[in-house]
Amino acid sequence: xxxxxxxxxxxxxxxxxxxxxxxxxxxxxxxxxxxxxxxxxxxxxxxxxxxxxxxxxxxxxxxxxxxxxxxxxxxxxxxxxxxxxxxxxxxxxxxxxxxxxxxxxxxxxxxxxxxxxxxxxxxxxxxxxxxxxxxxxxxxxxxxxxxxxxxxxxxxxxxxxxxxxxxxxxxxxxxxxxxxxxxxxxxxxxxxxxxxxxxxxxxxxxxxxxxxxxxxxxxxxxxxxxxxxxxxxxxxxxxxxxxxxxxxxxxxxxxxxxxxxxxxxxxxxxxxxxxxxxxxxxxxxxxxxxxxxxxxxxxxxxxxxxxxxxxxxxxxxxxxxxxxxxxxxxxxxxxxxxxxxxxxxxxxxxxxxxxxxxxxxxxxxxxxxxxxxxxxxxxxxxxxxxxxxxxxxxxxxxxxxxxxxxxxxxxxxxxxxxxxxxxxxxxxxxxxxxxxxxxxxxxxxxxxxxxxxxxxxxxxxxxxxxxxxxxxxxxxxxxxxxxxxxxxxxxxxxxxxxxxxxxxxxxxxxxxxxxxxxxxxxxxxxxxxxxxxxxxxxxxxxxxxxxxxxxxxxxxxxxxxxxxxxxxxxxxxxxxxxxxxxxxxxxxxxxxxxxxxxxxxxxxxxxxxxxxxxxxxxxxxxxxxxxxxxxxxxxxxxxxxxxxxxxxxxxxxxxxxxxxxxxxxxxxxxxxxxxxxxxxxxxxxxxxxxxxxxxxxxxxxxxxxxxxxxxxxxxxxxxxxxxxxxxxxxxxxxxxxxxxxxxxxxxxxxxxxxxxxxxxxxxxxxxxxxxxxxxxxxxxxxxxxxxxxxxxxxxxxxxxxxxxxxxxxxxxxxxx
Numbered sequence: 163x164x165x166x167x168x169x170x171x172x173x174x175x176x177x178x179x180x181x182x183x184x185x186x187x188x189x190x191x192x193x194x195x196x197x198x199x200x201x202x203x204x205x206x207x208x209x210x211x212x213x214x215x216x217x218x219x220x221x222x223x224x225x226x227x228x229x230x231x232x233x234x235x236x237x238x239x240x241x242x243x244x245x246x247x248x249x250x251x252x253x254x255x256x257x258x259x260x261x262x263x264x265x266x267x268x269x270x271x272x273x274x275x276x277x278x279x280x281x282x283x284x285x286x287x288x289x290x291x292x293x294x295x296x297x298x299x300x301x302x303x304x305x306x307x308x309x310x311x312x313x314x315x316x317x318x319x320x321x322x323x324x325x326x327x328x329x330x331x332x333x334x335x336x337x338x339x340x341x342x343x344x345x346x347x348x349x350x351x352x353x354x355x356x357x358x359x360x361x362x363x364x365x366x367x368x369x370x371x372x373x374x375x376x377x378x379x380x381x382x383x384x385x386x387x388x389x390x391x392x393x394x395x396x397x398x399x400x401x402x403x404x405x406x407x408x409x410x411x412x413x414x415x416x417x418x419x420x421x422x423x424x425x426x427x428x429x430x431x432x433x434x435x436x437x438x439x440x441x442x443x444x445x446x447x448x449x450x451x452x453x454x455x456x457x458x459x460x461x462x463x464x465x466x467x468x469x470x471x472x473x474x475x476x477x478x479x480x481x482x483x484x485x486x487x488x489x490x491x492x493x494x495x496x497x498x499x500x501x502x503x504x505x506x507x508x509x510x511x512x513x514x515x516x517x518x519x520x521x522x523x524x525x526x527x528x529x530x531x532x533x534x535x536x537x538x539x540x541x542x543x544x545x546x547x548x549x550x551x552x553x554x555x556x557x558x559x560x561x562x563x564x565x566x567x568x569x570x571x572x573x574x575x576x577x578x579x580x581x582x583x584x585x586x587x588x589x590x591x592x593x594x595x596x597x598x599x600x601x602x603x604x605x606x607x608x609x610x611x612x613x614x615x616x617x618x619x620x621x622x623x624x625x626x627x628x629x630x631x632x633x634x635x636x637x638x639x640x641x642x643x644x645x646x647x648x649x650x651x652x653x654x655x656x657x658x659x660x661x662x663x664x665x666x667x668x669x670x671x672x673x674x675x676x677x678x679x680x681x682x683x684x685x686x687x688x689x690x691x692x693x694x695x696x697x698x699x700x701x702x703x704x705x706x707x708x709x710x711x712x713x714x715x716x717x718x719x720x721x722x723x724x725x726x727x728x729x730x731x732x733x734x735x736x737x738x739x740x741x742x743x744x745x746x747x748x749x750x751x752x753x754x755x756x757x758x759x760x761x762x763x764x765x766x767x768x769x770x771x772x773x774x775x776x777x778x779x780x781x782x783x784x785x786x787x788x789x790x791x792x793x794x795x796x797x798x799x800x801x802x803x804x805x806x807x808x809x810x811x812x813x814x815x816x817x818x819x820x821x822x823x824x825x826x827x828x829x830x831x832x833x834x835x836x837x838x839x840x841x842x843x844x845x846x847x848x849x850x851x852x853x854x855x856x857x858x859x860x861x862x863x864x865x866x867x868x869x870x871x872x873x874x875x876x877x878x879x880x881x882x883x884x885x886x887x888x889x890x891x892x893x894x895x896x897x898x899x900x901x902x903x904x905x906x907x908x909x910x911x912x913x914x915x916x917x918x919x920x921x922x923x924x925x926x927x928x929x930x931x932x933x934x935x936x937x938x939x940x941x942x943x944x945x946x947x948x949x950x951x952x953x954x955x956x957x958x959x960x961x962x963x964x965x966x967x968x969x970x971x972x973x974x975x976x977x978x
Contacts, residue, residue, distance in 0.1 A: 174736025180729030202411030418442035430506025542780030588677035597651035616645035665751015
């Protein structure tokens, strides 16, 4: 690679050479083992070489610039079922084959972590690293570089897709009758470019190809951040095998998933949204440009539920007693970092049966007054797009399910389930078509480090939102729903421009929540202004406590979106532990969008936002894409000297609080709701600063006097069973004046049954090294007492009136 990484730095490297070759589809076949805390199995990658996808990218860019009135009429995804029993059978056979290969008289070169890296060829792989950044490799062999860490890679092999029955339809050249590398690559090229309306058949062929036998092991090596694969004699990406299978297993300490227990104490594992994304879950291409589809078969014990990013609401298939299999698929190309999985003993939370029998998730909805179906062809790569489906564009509430540990099902029924339909409907009323066909919501374990996380078709929420009332739950739900558009359907091409996801979600959560509550316009404005005041305070605190270099929303400036010749890049501060606690991208992005919406007016701004979503959904964007289209679509009189350069300078490329925001906050007057909250907070701060009430102090003083008198009675009547109470009194009240007077009383009472115990108790209350005449006299009394004969066995009891009087005194004090 041509990047020099600082091992002690906090930058996150993206090592995949996506400029030369792209993964178009993943097929995962995995087993989850809670006893060893390992996920293991295979992943099959279907690849496309650089020359082909560069041509496709050029055609997409041309489509973005042209204004065509042609609509793409594509079939919508429906549940697709792939047999999983065969997949398991194949998996078992391949495991045995793996053992057989290791015993073919070859030396097992696995390292201590289980990585079989073909050490006899390691030198060749190392020397080929320098050639993977160029398109012409000369005499060197092509190197496929995947992002990978915390994984034990066991074997890599080429998949013989030509051996799958029925693959002849993918061979355009009749002369390619002999099975060869060229024939297998041609089959994969045709398969990955099939029309979107044949997606179901395409998934079936992917599954069948993934189960085909291997046709030769490939050489590989691993380092801290990558897996490098090559084939002897393959000098270019075109010659490299386009279908490969990787045998691997995760490590318990892997950073992509967390093994823990849920709130009911049962084991579970889930992707936690790690800074290293999914590279510790499976080898992949991490750069956002590597957008791919996937399908996955996951096996676990029958008591577990497997949730995953998938367009289908999967149901378990029993393989044998005690083991079930779950199958999910995605037909919309997405970055591998958006893949999410959660396995646990989750319980589906359902609404209590109502008399009408209506189900909010299945009721058809009429279109809203505004028609969000923009005429025109989609600009993204071809896939079954919901934006071109008439029924999808009018679906206000998509089907949804809620899962949680059994102990939280009641709280979910009371709060969360009631809020999902209005929040989904509100989002549709603002932005139009939901990008995804369904939604699973999971209440994740208590160690989840955030309030929520959105992924395709699935959302993680913290248990904290269930205890904060409908407002906390509703606003967080709206925030994560907003990510379906900004962050998933529209992703940032450069991960340093995080504000394109979090800034939009923060701004839209207020708009969605106001619509979900059906607030009047003036009520919505007051609520949003109050939340702006709270964010303004947080932003001020953030600017004071964070490094200046981490306050910039576009740190790469003119180099934003640039990569090396190979496609590799570095995410600045991507591994900085402070970054996960910072809200700069949320807050500054929010205030920028709020500033633009106020300049343009809500009606103009949100009308543009719907156009922008329709133009760029399914694609990756940069800040300039949004700002240029915004300025081109607003009237000249509303621009008010706004320009892309000015916004860069004031908001995106400078640290600190933007100057336009400072002027706005100084000039703006607080709304009535914000003034009420400020007055209420001020009142309680003032109340909290008042001195403690005299009555409480008097009560404590009386209590101490009664306690002192009680101990006197114990000593006076030689009630030895209660001497421990005297000892505690002396130890706990050593700084009080009652302590000295009480010890003098002990000395004055002289000897008698139990006096040795009394002397010992009194001496224990003072320092071992006497610092006063009182301590010295006690020590002198204690020394001869140790040599005295045991105390008389006679133990005089307390008169009954003392017991009843003391008890009455305590009762009176406790109830005053």
